[in-house]
Amino acid sequence: MLDFIMQDWILDLGWIVAKIMVVIGPLLIAVAYLTLAERRVIGFMQLRKGPNVVGPFGLFQPFADALKLMAKETILPAGANKVVFMVAPMLTFILSLVAWAVIPFGEGLVIANINVGILYLFAISSLGVYGVIMAGWASNSKYAFLGALRSAAQMVSYEVSMGLVIINVLLCAGSLNLLDIVEAQREMWFALPLLPMFVVFFISTLAETNRAPFDLPEGESELVAGYFVEYSSMSFALFFLGEYANMILMSSMTVILFLGGWLSPIDIWPLNVIPGPLWFIIKIMLVLFVFLWVRATTPRYRYDQLMRLGWKIFLPFSLIYVVLTAGFLLITDRLPAVVLG
Amino acid sequence: MIDALFFYLFAGVMLTSGLMVVVSRNPVYSVLFLILAFFNAAGMFVLIGAEFLAMLLVVVYVGAVAVLFLFVVMMLDINFAEMRAGFQKYLSLGLVVGGILVFELVTVMYGDVFSNGSLPIAIEIANTTQLGGVLYTKYAFLFQIAGLILLVAMIGAISLTMRKRVGVRRQSIADQINRRPEDVMEVVTMPSSKAQNKAKAGAGSVDHE
Numbered sequence: 432m433l434d435f436i437m438q439d440w441i442l443d444l445g446w447i448v449a450k451i452m453v454v455i456g457p458l459l460i461a462v463a464y465l466t467l468a469e470r471r472v473i474g475f476m477q478l479r480k481g482p483n484v485v486g487p488f489g490l491f492q493p494f495a496d497a498l499k500l501m502a503k504e505t506i507l508p509a510g511a512n513k514v515v516f517m518v519a520p521m522l523t524f525i526l527s528l529v530a531w532a533v534i535p536f537g538e539g540l541v542i543a544n545i546n547v548g549i550l551y552l553f554a555i556s557s558l559g560v561y562g563v564i565m566a567g568w569a570s571n572s573k574y575a576f577l578g579a580l581r582s583a584a585q586m587v588s589y590e591v592s593m594g595l596v597i598i599n600v601l602l603c604a605g606s607l608n609l610l611d612i613v614e615a616q617r618e619m620w621f622a623l624p625l626l627p628m629f630v631v632f633f634i635s636t637l638a639e640t641n642r643a644p645f646d647l648p649e650g651e652s653e654l655v656a657g658y659f660v661e662y663s664s665m666s667f668a669l670f671f672l673g674e675y676a677n678m679i680l681m682s683s684m685t686v687i688l689f690l691g692g693w694l695s696p697i698d699i700w701p702l703n704v705i706p707g708p709l710w711f712i713i714k715i716m717l718v719l720f721v722f723l724w725v726r727a728t729t730p731r732y733r734y735d736q737l738m739r740l741g742w743k744i745f746l747p748f749s750l751i752y753v754v755l756t757a758g759f760l761l762i763t764d765r766l767p768a769v770v771l772g
Numbered sequence: 773m774i775d776a777l778f779f780y781l782f783a784g785v786m787l788t789s790g791l792m793v794v795v796s797r798n799p800v801y802s803v804l805f806l807i808l809a810f811f812n813a814a815g816m817f818v819l820i821g822a823e824f825l826a827m828l829l830v831v832v833y834v835g836a837v838a839v840l841f842l843f844v845v846m847m848l849d850i851n852f853a854e855m856r857a858g859f860q861k862y863l864s865l866g867l868v869v870g871g872i873l874v875f876e877l878v879t880v881m882y883g884d885v886f887s888n889g890s891l892p893i894a895i896e897i898a899n900t901t902q903l904g905g906v907l908y909t910k911y912a913f914l915f916q917i918a919g920l921i922l923l924v925a926m927i928g929a930i931s932l933t934m935r936k937r938v939g940v941r942r943q944s945i946a947d948q949i950n951r952r953p954e955d956v957m958e959v960v961t962m963p964s965s966k967a968q969n970k971a972k973a974g975a976g977s978v979d980h981e
Contacts, residue, residue: 440774515804546898550827557835561807564839568800568846576846583843587836594831607824607900739945 450542454531462675463493469723476727500671503664510571511661519569520662520669523562527676530555534683535609537693537707548609549597552684553590556639559677560586563641563648563658566670570661578657581734582641582648588738589638592745596632599625599749599756600688605767613692615767620696622689628752629689631745633721636681638741640674643726647734682718683711690714779819786812799845803838810834824900 467482467489474481483489507513533548535541545551560583567579601607603625604615615621622629638645649657659670686692691714693707732740760766789808796802810833817826907915 515800545823547823547827547900550824550831554827554830554835557831560835560839561842564842564846565804580843580847583839587839590835607898735943 472723473727500668506663508661512569515569519566520666523673524669527673547607567658574654574660578648578654588741589635592749593635595749596628599628616691620691640677644729682715686714782812782815803842807838
């Protein structure tokens with residue numbers, strides 16, 4: 432009896448590990464090619480060519496970069512707090528991967544289908560700030576510390592409006608489960624009725640991932656490289672990978688909340704034969720392209736303007752929109768039905 | 773069996789990190805251990821099926837409150853020797869307070885508060901729905917009052933710390949946004965380069981950069 436249970440248990444574990452590998456493997460390749468895509472896209476937007484030498488169209492460039500970073504020496508600054516210094520990049524990287532556990536790639540294609548999926552995503556994304564603060568503090572460097580302080584304030588501020596935007600979506604969907612949220616968009620994507628919230632959410636994700644025009648924590652022109660200025664080789668690479676994996680994560684969150692997840696735009700013949708996961712990936716790529724587009728075309732925000740945008744514009748706006756959405760749903764009797772015990 | 777294993781794992785790590793919060797010499801370590809303790813508490817909530825509370829604990833305490841803690845503690849310039857000097861002085865007081873808390877816990881555990889069976893958790897309905905159903909109907913007024921108390925605390929903190937300083941130059945955002953190119957710059961129509969060159973050749977000098 433006992434070894435029967437044990438066998439079952441090992442099978443379960445193996446199955447879970449296999450599922451995780453199926454998600455993480457392509458994700459890491461996607462991260463590698465996102466770095467290449469970023470340099471190429473921004474290159475073309477700025478009338479340059481971008482990296483095009485290593486391999487056909489520069490396709491092997493990410494691997495060359497990865498090899499270079501691995502071959503470099505890991506430097507521990509003399510005054511650094513060694514444990515925290517080494518834990519920070521690991522934490523950033525791990526947090527950018529664990530969130531993928533609840534992302535649905537298609538109908539039922541999800542590692543962990545939990546009831547509070549969206550809250551889990553929100554919780555994990557709000558933890559990303561720890562990697563940055565710990566790195567900034569442990570480096571024992573002024574530039575790194577300033578970058579970390581900026582990042583902490585920025586991420587906490589934009590989380591508030593992000594939370595309120597998510598409440599808008601939840602009011603329309605009536606569930607915290609990501610599969611249910613996507614199913615609720617079968618008739619109409621939430622991007623249409625909640626268009627202003629879609630824009631607010633996208634801008635907040637830019638701030639949350641420390642991307643241009645909100646990349647003050649890195650601020651090359653003033654802070655050298657911000658919180659990871661003291662990092663080299665693999666520990667730097669982990670920050671780098673974490674940042675890009677977070678970009679993909681935030682894009683997929685946008686797709687799930689507003690662009691109908693794996694659903695095809697309209698339910699007609701040539702579009703609905705394309706499998707769901709493919710739609711999901713196409714939509715993520717579109718959102719990622721906008722990420723890069725924004726970076727190529729907008730100048731960096733000033734710090735006080737960044738705070739003003741978060742607290743004085745997005746927060747009241749999304750708060751009012753919650754009231755409006757709730758009122759509209761109540762008056763038109765469209766509030767999703769909730770079964771009470 | 774696995775449930776019990778995870779319970780002892782979470783409980784053990786939580787107690788150890790709780791102890792480390794108090795014992796750590798470096799206050800930054802204290803806050804980091806506090807965060808670890810929060811995490812394990814969230815894990816325990818998940819084990820009893822209260823996943824909504826678990827996520828809320830992570831979002832509110834770990835994601836926001838502890839960040840501000842860490843923020844402040846990192847900026848403090850603390851003299852560790854001075855901090856440890858008061859340890860013996862406050863030890864007796866701390867022991868008394870701790871003793872009272874332990875006594876209270878034991879009386880609650882062996883009293884008849886928890887004796888009427890297990891806690892009423894219906895598994896069929898998601899606990900988000902359950903909480904919402906109770907919080908916004910039966911306890912709606914209490915919920916509103918809790919919100920009001922928080923609002924008053926917030927306004928109090930702002931009014932205590934806000935002071936009007938004179939002589940500070942502030943930015944007027946409206947002015948900045950309303951600024952139009954016509955107000956601040958003058959567009960001059962220059963003669964074409966051919967005409968310009970002719971004029972310059974007449975003057976006798978053409979400078980190149």
